[in-house]
Amino acid sequence: MSPREDTVLSTMQDVPLLISRILTHGSTVHGTSQVITWTGEGEPHRRSFAEIGARAAQLAHALRDTLGIRGDDRVATLAWNNAEHVEAYFAVPSMGAVLHTLNLRLPPEQLVWIVNHAADRVVIVNGSLLPLLAPLLPRLGTVEHVVVAGPGDRSLLDGAAVRVHEYEELIAGRPTSYDWPELDERAAAAMCYTSGTTGDPKGVVYSHRSVYLHSMQIVMAEAMGLTDRDTSLVVVPQFHVNAWGLPHATFMSGVNMLMPDRFLQPAPLAEMIESVRPTHAAAVPTIWQGLLAELTARPRDISSLNRVIIGGSACPPSLMQAFDKLGAPVCHAWGMTETSPLGTISHAPAHSLGTDEEFGYRVTQGRFPAGVEARLTGPGGERLPWDGESTGELEVRGNWIAGSYYNGPDAPPLRPDDKFSEDGWLKTGDVGTISPDGFLTLTDRAKDVIKSGGEWISSVELENALMSHPVVAEAAVVAVPDDRWGERPLATVVLKEGAAADFASLSAFLEERCGIAKWQLPERWTIIEGVPKTSVGKFDKKVLRKRYADGELDVTRL
Known part of the structure; x- marks a missing residue:
C-alpha cells in the first residue's frame, strides 16, 4: 500500500x-x-x-x-x-x-x-x-x-x-x-x-527480517541477555527451530558457542561444562534431567553456568530447584517451530526478587516480549481476560510468528483453520492463563488436557507433582476413556534406578504433599521403563495412549 x-x-x-x-x-x-x-x-x-x-x-x-x-x-x-x-x-x-x-x-x-x-x-x-x-x-x-x-x-x-x-x-x-x-x-x-x-x-x-528481529530479541536483557563475555553451550539441536536462534544471536553479540557435536550424553556434557566453562546453556528438560542424574552420581564443577534456559516442554519445578542448588539457575521459556521459537521467557519481575513470589514467577512459561502479541480464546471463540484465572487456548502474532505453512514450491501458502484464526493469529494448541502483567502459565496442550466429568485436569500439573517425589525419575499422565466420567488420568511412572514405590503412597503424596484435589487424583497407574519421546525430546503421549488402548500396559487401578 x-x-x-x-x-x-x-x-x-x-x-x-x-x-x-x-x-x-x-x-x-x-x-x-x-x-x-x-x-x-x-x-x-x-x-x-x-x-x-x-x-x-x-x-x-x-x-x-x-x-x-x-x-x-x-x-x-x-x-x-x-x-x-x-x-x-x-x-x-x-x-x-x-x-x-x-x-x-x-x-x-x-x-x-x-x-x-x-x-x-x-x-x-x-x-x-x-x-x-x-x-x-x-x-x-x-x-x-x-x-x-x-x-x-x-x-x-x-x-x-x-x-x-x-x-x-x-x-x-x-x-x-x-x-x-x-x-x-x-x-x-x-x-x-x-x-x-x-x-x-x-x-x-x-524470512531474513524475522531471523534478524528474533536475534535482536534473544540478546536483549529481558530474554537471554547474551554478550561477548559469555560462552553458550548450544545443546538444543541446530535442526530444532534454528537452535532457538542462538547461532544468529551469538554472531550478533559476539558470544562464544560451545557445540557438542554428537556427544549429547550426560557424561560428555558434564565434562565439557567443567572443562570449557560455559556461562549459558540451552536445552529441553530431558537433557537436564539426564545431566542432573550424572552430576548426582559423579559430581562435576558446573559453577560457570549462570543461566540455564529450558524450553521445548514444561520444566518440572523440582528440576529447577535442583539446578538452583547446584548454582546454575534455570530460566523457563516457551516457544514452537512456528514462533522462531521465542514466545515467552521467565525472568521474575524486580518487585518479586527475594520474596516468596519469585519462584512462582519463575515456574511460569514467562512474559511476552514486545515483538509477540498474545490473547486467550475460549471454547466458543470468546476473548478471555488476562486475570491469571481464565483458561483458554493461546493465540499469538508478531514479527517472527508464522502466518502460514509452506505448501510446496508451486503451491500457495497453507493456512489450515485449526492453526490460524480468521484474522491471522496463530493458534498454538496450548491451553493456559495469562496474568495481568503478562506472564503465561500453560496448563496443558489442548489435545492432552483431561476432560473429566465436565472439568479439566492438567496433565502437566500432575506430572510435575509426581516428578517432585524423590523416587520418581519421569512421569507422564494421559487421558484414558472412563465409562462414568468420560476421561480419567492414567499415571505412567519411571522410577529411579534401584528405587521402589507403591501406587497408594504416590497417590497420597500427590494429595497430601502437593495439594492435588482428590477428584483429580489418578486411579490408574503403571510403571514403565521410560517415557517415549518425540524427535525433539518431548513426551510422546500419543504412544502411551495407543499402548493403553492396545492393552500393552500393566495397569493397576486403585
Missing part, C-alpha cells in the same frame, strides 16, 4: 535486515569470538568467527559455481551442532538460497517426505550420519548433490545416483570473501518442519 499524499515520511535510511549483515558483523566486529566444537577426545576444535565468515564465503562460492545453486534453491543439512553446520547456517541464506535443516531423529518415511516436499537440491551431511542418509537417497527425487563433512564411511554412498563431494575439498582454494546480494528482507532464509505428530509435517519458512 502506497502512503497517502499527506503522509510525512521519515528521513531514515532503508537498509534491509539480512542474515548476511549478521554474518559480516560477527566475523569482523567479533572476529576473535569462537565456535568451539567438542571432539570427544583431547582439546575441542576451535574456529574463530572471522574464520567462520571466510569459510562461509568459500562455501557460498562452491554452492554457486560447482553445485549450481541459484535464487531460492533449497540446501538441506543433516548434521550435528558443529562449526561446519554454523558455516552453512550463514552461507546458504546470505547468498540468497534457503537453508533447510533436517531433523535427524525423525522416522525415515518422514525425512523422505520432507526432503521431497521442500525440493532440496543439496544435502550437507556429517559423515557419522551417512548410515541414516544413504538408504534414503534412492527416494529423494530432487537431491542432486551430497556434501560430506567429517569422518564417516563414504562407501555407503557407492552407486548413489547423486554427485558426492568432500566438504573440505569443495571449499578449498575458493575466495574468502563474497559479494553478498542485497536481498528483499522478506525473502525466505531458512525452513524447518514440525515433527508431524498429527498428519504430515508442516513447513515453516523464516
Whole structure:
C-alpha cells in the first residue's frame, strides 16, 4: 500500500535486515569470538568467527559455481551442532538460497517426505550420519548433490545416483570473501518442519527480517541477555527451530558457542561444562534431567553456568530447584517451530526478587516480549481476560510468528483453520492463563488436557507433582476413556534406578504433599521403563495412549 499524499515520511535510511549483515558483523566486529566444537577426545576444535565468515564465503562460492545453486534453491543439512553446520547456517541464506535443516531423529518415511516436499537440491551431511542418509537417497527425487563433512564411511554412498563431494575439498582454494546480494528482507532464509505428530509435517519458512528481529530479541536483557563475555553451550539441536536462534544471536553479540557435536550424553556434557566453562546453556528438560542424574552420581564443577534456559516442554519445578542448588539457575521459556521459537521467557519481575513470589514467577512459561502479541480464546471463540484465572487456548502474532505453512514450491501458502484464526493469529494448541502483567502459565496442550466429568485436569500439573517425589525419575499422565466420567488420568511412572514405590503412597503424596484435589487424583497407574519421546525430546503421549488402548500396559487401578 502506497502512503497517502499527506503522509510525512521519515528521513531514515532503508537498509534491509539480512542474515548476511549478521554474518559480516560477527566475523569482523567479533572476529576473535569462537565456535568451539567438542571432539570427544583431547582439546575441542576451535574456529574463530572471522574464520567462520571466510569459510562461509568459500562455501557460498562452491554452492554457486560447482553445485549450481541459484535464487531460492533449497540446501538441506543433516548434521550435528558443529562449526561446519554454523558455516552453512550463514552461507546458504546470505547468498540468497534457503537453508533447510533436517531433523535427524525423525522416522525415515518422514525425512523422505520432507526432503521431497521442500525440493532440496543439496544435502550437507556429517559423515557419522551417512548410515541414516544413504538408504534414503534412492527416494529423494530432487537431491542432486551430497556434501560430506567429517569422518564417516563414504562407501555407503557407492552407486548413489547423486554427485558426492568432500566438504573440505569443495571449499578449498575458493575466495574468502563474497559479494553478498542485497536481498528483499522478506525473502525466505531458512525452513524447518514440525515433527508431524498429527498428519504430515508442516513447513515453516523464516524470512531474513524475522531471523534478524528474533536475534535482536534473544540478546536483549529481558530474554537471554547474551554478550561477548559469555560462552553458550548450544545443546538444543541446530535442526530444532534454528537452535532457538542462538547461532544468529551469538554472531550478533559476539558470544562464544560451545557445540557438542554428537556427544549429547550426560557424561560428555558434564565434562565439557567443567572443562570449557560455559556461562549459558540451552536445552529441553530431558537433557537436564539426564545431566542432573550424572552430576548426582559423579559430581562435576558446573559453577560457570549462570543461566540455564529450558524450553521445548514444561520444566518440572523440582528440576529447577535442583539446578538452583547446584548454582546454575534455570530460566523457563516457551516457544514452537512456528514462533522462531521465542514466545515467552521467565525472568521474575524486580518487585518479586527475594520474596516468596519469585519462584512462582519463575515456574511460569514467562512474559511476552514486545515483538509477540498474545490473547486467550475460549471454547466458543470468546476473548478471555488476562486475570491469571481464565483458561483458554493461546493465540499469538508478531514479527517472527508464522502466518502460514509452506505448501510446496508451486503451491500457495497453507493456512489450515485449526492453526490460524480468521484474522491471522496463530493458534498454538496450548491451553493456559495469562496474568495481568503478562506472564503465561500453560496448563496443558489442548489435545492432552483431561476432560473429566465436565472439568479439566492438567496433565502437566500432575506430572510435575509426581516428578517432585524423590523416587520418581519421569512421569507422564494421559487421558484414558472412563465409562462414568468420560476421561480419567492414567499415571505412567519411571522410577529411579534401584528405587521402589507403591501406587497408594504416590497417590497420597500427590494429595497430601502437593495439594492435588482428590477428584483429580489418578486411579490408574503403571510403571514403565521410560517415557517415549518425540524427535525433539518431548513426551510422546500419543504412544502411551495407543499402548493403553492396545492393552500393552500393566495397569493397576486403585
